[in-house]
Amino acid sequence: MADWDAETLDTVYASMRDDISSTKLRFPASKVAAIIGLHEYGDPVEDFLEFLYQDLDDLLALDASVLHMEVTTKDAELDALIRKSGADAALNTLLQWTTDTRTTAKVNHALGLSDNAKSVIDKACKKNKLTTAEAKTLHQGLASKVWQSVGKRNESLAIQLYENQHGFVPIYPPSLSLCIYSYMFCSVRVHSTNDKLYYLYFPHPIQAKALTTGDLPSCGCRQAIALEHFIERVEVDKMTSSASVGEGGSQHRTGQHFSICGMIDGVADVLSINDVDDTWSTELILVEVKNRMRQFRHPVPLYDVIQMAVYMKMLGVRQGDMVQCIHQGPTTSIHVTRISFDKYPLTSTAVPCSCTPTDLWVSLVVPRMYTYASVIYAFRSHDSRRRAFVQASPRDQRTLLREALPFL
Missing domain, CATH: 1.20.58 (Methane Monooxygenase Hydroxylase; Chain G, domain 1)
Structure with missing residues (x-):
């Protein structure tokens, strides 16, 4: 830091304060499991550094200059x-x-x-x-x-196989005779959504508190349930709405604390039969493809389930099909797993709590995302703490990160 005197450095950092405080985090859906400590292949330090400087190129360049480090991609x-x-x-x-x-x-x-x-x-x-x-x-x-x-x-290939194997479903109440059943089929088709970007905007707790009667509950689960009512779901056409999308694909929302963004492979309408009165209807579900390199994963890894949960929240649906695909040699195989907010592991309670009912989303995913975002914002606003972390050894970085975020 010999090239900078303290007064000049403080002045330069002060000039960035408004931009830093107004720049809100944008988590890709594929990264959610990693930032809450539930991805077996994640690199916590690399992810933290990425989000620390997300959309803050000037701050990154200044810190690098002060620390005599080179910025690269x-x-x-x-x-x-x-x-x-x-x-x-x-x-x-x-x-x-x-x-x-x-x-x-x-x-x-x-x-x-x-x-x-x-x-x-x-x-x-x-x-x-x-x-x-x-x-x-x-x-x-x-x-x-x-x-x-x-x-x-191979994404399109996997979806085609999924349609071929699940493309015809009975659309009759089970009480009808088999002869009628034989002729009553409908085609299930996956509608691609790759032309859209999906967002979940999470409110600042203070904003949510102002819009509720009384204080937010002290329990993390109850806070997550209360905040759920104020999460904004937005879909953006990538071609026609590009002008309203900010740098890095982020749209600005007043009062947001952070957002999650993602692209969804597809959706489909599937048959849903009421167990009580045998009536039937169609239900919109998510269809997500995962191309595997060697073998199917069974059960589906938790980090993939969490990514599916995020996508289902974006769509406002309760279920989705995880389509694992292996295109190897002369054959192509798929394995389909139904993921539901009403089934394990999304129904599990990850932390000891007396709240009932609760689930993985409100007991762990949402509280940890808020904690992670708060730590990032704290590092952004504290110059010496941020620089100390950046210039620390990889081992010390892991130690410092676990002190701030014990679940990583």
Whole structure:
């Protein structure tokens, strides 16, 4: 910090205060499980740093200048490591493959590409062109891009198989005769929603308190239930509403504390039969595709269930189908799991509490999101604390983060 005198530095930071305080967090739906400590593959420190400086490029640049650190991106780091490896041609060919999502991708072919990349990277490591840590970072980065490409390439294929296997359902009350049943079918079709962005806007507790009669309950579960009434659901057409969408895909809402955004694979109308009087109706459900690289996950990982729960909240529905797909060799297989707010694990109570009824959403997901957001805002407003965290060693960063957010 030798290049900055204390008075000048304080003045520059003070000039940013309004922008910092007005910049609200925007969590991708895919990150919710990670920020509440329920993602087995999450990197808590990396995620925290990402959200700490989200939409605050000037603050990031200033902190980096003060700490004599270089600001980079994952893609820039990946490109630099590829050049350093001396295997530009082979690795850039793989990168080019990941950007072309016009055709489907067989899992065994994608895994072969990833294995070939690892072999090339290992050779570069043996030639001392890359350190062991750099080789690991490079391979993980390329493997992640391969996995993401497979997911994008095979999404339509998975939905087509889902429609083929679940495309005809009986639409008659069970009391009707079998001969009538044989002729009464309707087609179930998945309606793509990839042209829309979905948002959940969570209110500041003070705003919610002002709109309620009496104080908010002290219990976290009851607070979450009370806040639920003030969560705003918004869908935005990506093409026609781009002008109203702020940088990074965020829309501004007065009084919001934070938001969750996401894109949903599709929705479908399915048959719902009343167990009491045998009447039937159709019910809108979420359809979410997860392309797997090796095998189906059963039961569905909790982090995927939480992502489904977020999407269901965005749509205002109670159920969804998780469609796991493996496109391998000459065959393609799917495995469908119904996820419901009325079934385990979403009905489980994650914390000891006397509140009844309660569930995973109100007992854990919502309270932890509010806690996480509050800690981010505290770090943003405290310059020395923020810089101390940024320049700490990875081990110390993990320690500091767990002190602030014990559930991570």
